[in-house]
Amino acid sequence: MTVAADYDPRAFPPFAVTVDIAVFTIEDGLLKVALIERGEEPHKGSLALPGGFVRPDENLREAAVRELSEETGLESPDHLEQFGAYGDPDRDPRMRIVTVGYWAIVPDLPEPVGGTDAAAARKVPVADVLNDRDALQFDHHQILSDALEHAKDALEDTTVATDFCEGEFAISDLRRVYEAVWGVELDQGNFQNKVLEIDGFVEPTGNRRTGGRGRPPELFRAGSADRIDPPFRRPR
């Protein structure tokens, strides 16, 4: 990256830089994403990913954390990862905006609250949103779709799936995370064997869950490992 006299950056029309965050959570066995209901034009009433302008004194990740907090009331997600930048000249009709996409996990999303610059916030099944090409404004459909792909990949070779689970959880809870994110059914027995064979994925607490139907499951918490090797490939 170099600067020459004939391309003084100050001579350019200003770009704005934003971050947009796809916050995923599992609810009722469904993968959901937190969306903001726009209260203003353009696209009044349509849905958007939470996000907003990066401030002069913060880096991109800090902007993502702050916007998340402001727009959804959510403090420090359990996972926050950048996956790409979007900068087509006409992606926002108002001005030239380049946005940086992040995806995040929260274990059990507290009901999001509208913040200063959001009219409302809600959790919507990702499948529903992606099935309607016009549900989201701008290029947020593409951004959400890319975010989901990155989340799917992350589940293959990292242990982030445990971040969807609050505190102590059963192996079957973890399986439902994989099933919800990947959109497939997994064999219960094979999943159990596999997870327990992976060093540091989960560690036993000695506790069991009571009250449900069927045999009470043993409970685990997230282990110390952060990578799964060899990866846990999803069915293709």
Place this chain on the structure above:
Amino acid sequence: MTVAADYDPRAFPPFAVTVDIAVFTIEDGLLKVALIERGEEPHKGSLALPGGFVRPDENLREAAVRELSEETGLESPDHLEQFGAYGDPDRDPRMRIVTVGYWAIVPDLPEPVGGTDAAAARKVPVADVLNDRDALQFDHHQILSDALEHAKDALEDTTVATDFCEGEFAISDLRRVYEAVWGVELDQGNFQNKVLEIDGFVEPTGNRRTGGRGRPPELFRAGSADRIDPPFRRPR
């Protein structure tokens, strides 16, 4: 991404948006990257990834293609892929610049030529650059390192390795691509078997290469497949 009255983008100090490109090629069995020698302050004389400001009327990829052409004389790389954005407030001492990283492949890089805003351009072994934390200006060390990681990953589950090879090539040429990018030695026989078993990775031309030492290899060209499934995992 939303806009509220109290965060009018026009009230912000302008951000500049740039692209930086890590162009990889194989030369003498080594993975090399094209670097620009800066002719101006700051960091005069130090090396940088080619790149530059995104113009108001072009998207990010177009900016990458244009800058690549301007700074290295290179037209349309065989592979060009975005991998991340970098935006720490102090990453460039002159002003707030957010840069978007791309990595690219060229089969046998023609000697790069300095363009309008570059004093010179050269190909340098990636290992040498990454072993010297101060070889590159700004955060280009991190960017190059991330680019390499993405290139390594891409070789695992896509057929982009063939883009490093010009026209017709031997299986051993392809093997040397993998060895150079991954920085490992691969078993010759196993590699051959594996590549030929993957549908659409390479297709035979019926030609052989003559003149070298040893048995003349059959020559292939890139096949129609673009993904390798199951992936060709690199040794860990």
Place this chain on the structure above:
DNA sequence: CGAATAGTGTCTCTTAGACACTATGTC
């Protein structure tokens, strides 16, 4: 008891990789 869920074990097929062996060129 039966239904539901958890947990374990077995079998088969595929793949990765070590490695031996053969093939065909140059010197």
Place this chain on the structure above:
DNA sequence: GACATAGTGTCTAAGAGACACTATTCG
């Protein structure tokens, strides 16, 4: 001939997945 590189085959170990079977709870 020796040497170098290309190409093929064989064996073994590990992993994925189908699936059977056992365990433990509730109604």
